[in-house]
Amino acid sequence: MANPDESNARGLQSVERSFEIIEYLRSGGGATLSEAADDLGMAVSTAHIHLTTLVDTGYVVKDDDVYRCGFEFLQTGGQRRDGLALYQAAKPELDELRDETGEHTNVTVEERGYSVQLYKSENPHSIDDDASLGDHFYLHLTATGKAILAELPDERVAEILDQRGMPALTDETITDEDVLYDELAAIRDRGYSINNGEHFPGVCAIGTAIASDPDGAIGAISISGPRSRITTERIEDELAPALLNKKNIIELKIRQFE
Template sequence: MTGSDGSDTRRLKSVNQSFKIVDYLHESGGSTLSQTAEDLDMPLSTVHIYLSTLVETGYVVKCDNEYHSSFQFLRMGGEMRDRMALFQAAKPELDDLQEKTGEHTNATVEQNGYSVQLYKSHSPESIDDDAPLGDHLHLHSTATGKAILAQLAEETVSEIVAKRGLPALTDDTITDEGVLHEELETVRERGYSINRGEHFPGVSAVGTAIVSEPDDAVGAISISGPISRMDPDRIEDELAPELLNKKNIIELKIRQYE
């Protein structure tokens, strides 16, 4: 609650400003005090206080006259990921799947209406959108995202769509909610989802949800590669069966880590 003096509001604004500065430093690759103040349209003295405090906490480092995000975020994210049952169960299976198929394999989780890249096993023989670990992707445009959405109630899907929208990332991206719901029904019937150039031109993927309890997707896994190699016959005859086999193994293994 906000007090009559507005103190809670000021504290929340302070936290918001801190993360705004951290995001700016990350996106810019580092910046000087004056440049940060100018780009964020904030008083120089105020930015100096924020940056000095962030340096003291260790989440920002100062190199010469430039400020940069520190590796504290890498440590925190890495430790968080390594503790996840999904990551522990999926990593060796995705590495094996990558070797069998010669394509990239991926694991993602849903967070705040996005699909977050948790792990990727790279194949030297394949290519995809090369999303970095931790990247936040729109659920409706990726195979893992659609696999997760297919596990959710229609009302929940509509809430996510209302919050995040259905932006057209390529000419093939689904941008109509009715069409998306029809696609998700197909995913439920088939057991896996397909993305054909919907997130990145020329890249295809097949995905399936990892479920710990009925109707509860803890994440999803996928195989991704160039559309030229991910034709419908190969997906149906080879890739989807291999993926679904790994789904079963991972779901069984997750119980050991929970």
């Protein structure tokens, strides 16, 4: 008879393997059985069992010989997002902010030490990093991420940096912890963060945290656009006041939902 701990360990490994396959299909856009098995270093029979089970659940679909992630993920993520008070309060305000500024506006949340994009209100005449709904970003190099970090205790910031690191995506990315902590202090003083080409070359953004309790931010909002238009003068005179006004409105609306 199998040891229960060993059975549990095998079960967890099986679940982890299935999610490894899902991530592989997501990142690659799909694959055949033999491609998945070869790329993931799995026996074809094992890969077939996982893929068949995932197809049965609806989370993977099979088109001819190609397996792809199904739209069940869209429904699952969409329902979670739509149920968030932050999203409900922020969406119409971000649409207005887009029209007022002529730039993209965004709302994100922190999850597992990453910033996750919930919604982007796009202006066709602006540009940003072309990130998709649900994309995950490092917190230290985006405006919304730094705004969230500035609301967290230093112990939690240190934990996130230790877990996720501080990789550089551009020449402007902050990779020194002391420099980042100094910037977080400045963000707390002025009430908003600045991403000056640190996540995507040529794109600048300003962000501010959305808070509903004393334990930290529940998310953050931002305005983003080409670096040539998001100038220091425009930030101080126009964009930061508009962003902070929307922050206040969104926080008030969230309290009404509670």
